[in-house]
Amino acid sequence: MKNKVVSKKPKKIISHRSREMRTGYAFIMIWVVGFVLFALFPLIQTFNYSLNTVQVTTQGVVLNFVNWSNYQRALFTDPTFIQLLISYFIETIVSVPIILIFSMIIALLLNLKFRFKGFFRTIFFLPVVITSGPVIAELTSQGATKVAGLTDSAAMASFVATLPNYLQAPVQYLMSSFILILWFSGVQILIYLSSLQKIDRSIYEAASIDGASAWESFWKITLPAMHTTTLINAFYTIVTLSHFSESKLITYVYAQTYSVLGGIGFASAMSFIYLIALMLILGIMGFLLSYRGKKQY
Amino acid sequence: MTNIIQKIRQFWDERLKNFLLGNRSDYGLIVKVLLYLLLISIGFIYLYPLLFMFITSMKSPDDLLNSMIQWVPSQVYVGNYVKAFRVLNYPINLAITIGISVIPSLLQACVAALVGYGLARYRFRGKNLIFILLMATFIIPAQTTIIPQMLTYKSLGILGSVFAIFLPALFGQGLRSAIFILIFYQTFSTFPKALEEAARLDGASERQIFLKVALPTATPAFIVSIIFSIVWYWNETYVTSIFLAGKIQTLPLALSKFVQAYENLYPQGMINIADRLNEAVKLSGTFLNILPLLIMYFILQRWFVESVERSGITGE
Numbered sequence: 001m002k003n004k005v006v007s008k009k010p011k012k013i014i015s016h017r018s019r020e021m022r023t024g025y026a027f028i029m030i031w032v033v034g035f036v037l038f039a040l041f042p043l044i045q046t047f048n049y050s051l052n053t054v055q056v057t058t059q060g061v062v063l064n065f066v067n068w069s070n071y072q073r074a075l076f077t078d079p080t081f082i083q084l085l086i087s088y089f090i091e092t093i094v095s096v097p098i099i100l101i102f103s104m105i106i107a108l109l110l111n112l113k114f115r116f117k118g119f120f121r122t123i124f125f126l127p128v129v130i131t132s133g134p135v136i137a138e139l140t141s142q143g144a145t146k147v148a149g150l151t152d153s154a155a156m157a158s159f160v161a162t163l164p165n166y167l168q169a170p171v172q173y174l175m176s177s178f179i180l181i182l183w184f185s186g187v188q189i190l191i192y193l194s195s196l197q198k199i200d201r202s203i204y205e206a207a208s209i210d211g212a213s214a215w216e217s218f219w220k221i222t223l224p225a226m227h228t229t230t231l232i233n234a235f236y237t238i239v240t241l242s243h244f245s246e247s248k249l250i251t252y253v254y255a256q257t258y259s260v261l262g263g264i265g266f267a268s269a270m271s272f273i274y275l276i277a278l279m280l281i282l283g284i285m286g287f288l289l290s291y292r293g294k295k296q297y
Numbered sequence: 298m299t300n301i302i303q304k305i306r307q308f309w310d311e312r313l314k315n316f317l318l319g320n321r322s323d324y325g326l327i328v329k330v331l332l333y334l335l336l337i338s339i340g341f342i343y344l345y346p347l348l349f350m351f352i353t354s355m356k357s358p359d360d361l362l363n364s365m366i367q368w369v370p371s372q373v374y375v376g377n378y379v380k381a382f383r384v385l386n387y388p389i390n391l392a393i394t395i396g397i398s399v400i401p402s403l404l405q406a407c408v409a410a411l412v413g414y415g416l417a418r419y420r421f422r423g424k425n426l427i428f429i430l431l432m433a434t435f436i437i438p439a440q441t442t443i444i445p446q447m448l449t450y451k452s453l454g455i456l457g458s459v460f461a462i463f464l465p466a467l468f469g470q471g472l473r474s475a476i477f478i479l480i481f482y483q484t485f486s487t488f489p490k491a492l493e494e495a496a497r498l499d500g501a502s503e504r505q506i507f508l509k510v511a512l513p514t515a516t517p518a519f520i521v522s523i524i525f526s527i528v529w530y531w532n533e534t535y536v537t538s539i540f541l542a543g544k545i546q547t548l549p550l551a552l553s554k555f556v557q558a559y560e561n562l563y564p565q566g567m568i569n570i571a572d573r574l575n576e577a578v579k580l581s582g583t584f585l586n587i588l589p590l591l592i593m594y595f596i597l598q599r600w601f602v603e604s605v606e607r608s609g610i611t612g613e
Contacts, residue, residue: 024418030469042442046444120336138580183346243439
């Protein structure tokens, strides 16, 4: 009898903690199951496919182990893939800073006091709604996303020709798809704006009493406060740019999936390389931004 | 002479400086002009493709050939829209697209609320791992996991049906579910602990606390999640084209096959030259494609901006 009472007390404390844990797990269970079914298992399967040649027959999927040869083919034999991978790298690295700077400028503008604010806000958030692949593809092919006259002019062409080789591709890309790049900045503006509005007004007042100009306040107060937000935005931008369904790399991988010469195994290998490239870019951007962060603040 | 200069300087100091450059409480004229110039030119960048699309879609075949006519068509011509309407099979495809974007959005928001609440309100082991995995599901491109998924759906017999889209959403693995889970996590993290404890003292079960106490405070998060989710599902073509396997058409999918569908309806040899496929018809199709989203956006835009601010999408 006495024994029971003694052993009951610590048990109750543990059970309170473990009950909380159990309830927590119950809430997230559906996600964990979904993750295993719709993300983890397919990911492992794709990796498995990438080491094989895959044939889909009426009986099922027939695998034939070929080791790393799909990867070798993608990286060293196939001329198109590596070309597309390099231009994906260049385009992403060029676009991200432009999108970030541009969306920060717009967010700063929208944070000011002026008339017709609702009107301008409505226009500036339009890209959030219109980022559909086919719509953008249609607009691009009809020339609605080019700065007409600027890109096609002879002066521009000769200017590009004077640049060193490694700069030509990025500059040309910039010229031909400037508007398109800006169209990817809808959500980023929203994120910047909501984080700007969280900065305490009284900090600015204190600074201006101490004699700081608006210019100085921006560099010393606003920008440091935007640091985390910039990281989030950079992350978001890279991921959405890389997932854009009209990107040439993705359409190429998609085409290879069903082609006779390519096949599922080859396409799986390419998509894995693509995933690694994406993580590499994320890593580089994260490193650059956090390094700057430490130096400045 | 010095007198005049002095007067000008005095006038500058007293009136003009404030008027042009502004002071602490108000922007000056120059600043204002610059501000509006900047706003208008940036606004133009965003409106330009839409204007271009709308105006070109209103051009008759004669206007298209006439190089004099760029921004003002000579007549109001809706023939392009009539054709695009038929080619896109508009009423039916519109209904399908609405179904395929609204239903998974609702499912996704509910699951995200559940998971976000679990992550925000309970302490349990492995939470950090869950967050890392959550980020991973956001990063991993659909291309990397889609083939096995497709083959699984095929063997389950749901490839080409709407369930192939609904099922992942129901398990919190829909389109960018991770973002919505983080939004709800953010919302529920700020929910005061005292309210939760008061409800518990009154004998509410965990389920009741979630449904009756916490959920009603998460309305902004629901609005922002559902709106974004609808937009993203609406615009998605890669995943939908593979999972629906051509058996069900959404508007964006119909747009990407526009040329082919047009030539089926209006065979090249059978029609006169004015009815050939031109960019005006294509852009009418594009405009019809985004029109429902635009309408939704203009109706909801106030809600949308405000709830983004309130729900803390920033996610620090």
